[in-house]
């Protein structure tokens with residue numbers, strides 16, 4: 613597998629056989645320090661023959677449905693919820709993630725997958741287990757068997773929600789999930805790491821902050837990811853020449869940020885929006901914060917006190 617990866621990297625970067633390659637801490641394949649440096653991706657226009665998108669009926673799925681279409685000839689959309697009618701160049705697959713056979717069929721003949729499907733908030737374990745644990749396992753097993761080589765995985769900032777809002781963390785910081793939902797996303801990140809190390813399936817884990825049309829409260833001034841920046845991030849993760857296994861925080865260029873993305877610079881993601889344009893309106897709507905409230909102390913916000921019995 614290693615020699616195959618080296619061959620791929622040499623071919624993509626036009627490097628001769630004499631250039632020695634190494635694997636770095638996050639699993640990227642790079643030239644040795646004495647060799648030429650790889651530049652951050654410039655994102656050549658890649659048109660995938662066949663892309664798949666799970667969770668396509670959800671909030672972000674509906675946004676990405678139209679935004680990913682120019683990047684592929686065929687977009688296979690899946691959800692357990694209604695997806696409406698197929699437009700030209702779309703295929704619709706109604707499937708539950710816990711249905712292994714359906715997930716295997718979904719990934720048949722696919723070049724890359726954007727995996728958004730699953731439970732997206734703190735919910736009882738009985739909901740999280742089939743969708744976010746069994747479901748993500750089905751996705752990676754299907755990718756392995758169907759030969760899908762790259763996955764863009766919707767993870768979440770709730771993997772690290774129990775860090776404080778006065779801390780800045782990067783992706784070396786150990787997981788501190790703020791609930792069972794965050795635990796399930798940490799599982800997905802670890803599972804994807806295993807499938808890269810063992811099988812060479814590349815994954816970009818996007819720890820999405822708060823992706824909505826506008827920031828809705830003060831916390832989102834730090835965590836907001838505009839839909840345009842979400843698209844930039846997903847496209848960067850799909851088209852970056854080398855992803856290996858990379859974790860990246862999904863946020864716009866917000867002035868107050870808790871996340872340092874320098875370890876994911878090779879993806880070439882450049883946010884162009886900022887929550888600053890909404891600051892005055894958000895602060896007027898929410899003038900005071902209770903600084904003793906755990907939702908104000910921790911990065912996960914209200915998720916740190918959601919769920920439980």
Ligand SMILES: NC(=O)c1ccc[n+]([C@@H]2O[C@H](COP(=O)([O-])OP(=O)(O)OC[C@H]3O[C@@H](n4cnc5c(N)ncnc54)[C@H](O)[C@@H]3O)[C@@H](O)[C@H]2O)c1
Nearest residue numbers: 667669670671672692708709729730732743766820822823
């Ligand atoms: N929106 C955000 O700000 C945000 C923040 C962090 C992480 N995320 C992650 O991004 C992804 C998309 O988020 P969203 O806001 O669009 O969520 P959403 O809840 O609107 O959409 C999730 C979709 O997954 C589908 N789904 C759920 N369980 C399923 C199952 N068992 N089988 C098949 N389909 C199933 C749902 O029907 C839904 O359409 C999720 O994985 C979420 O955890 C989103």
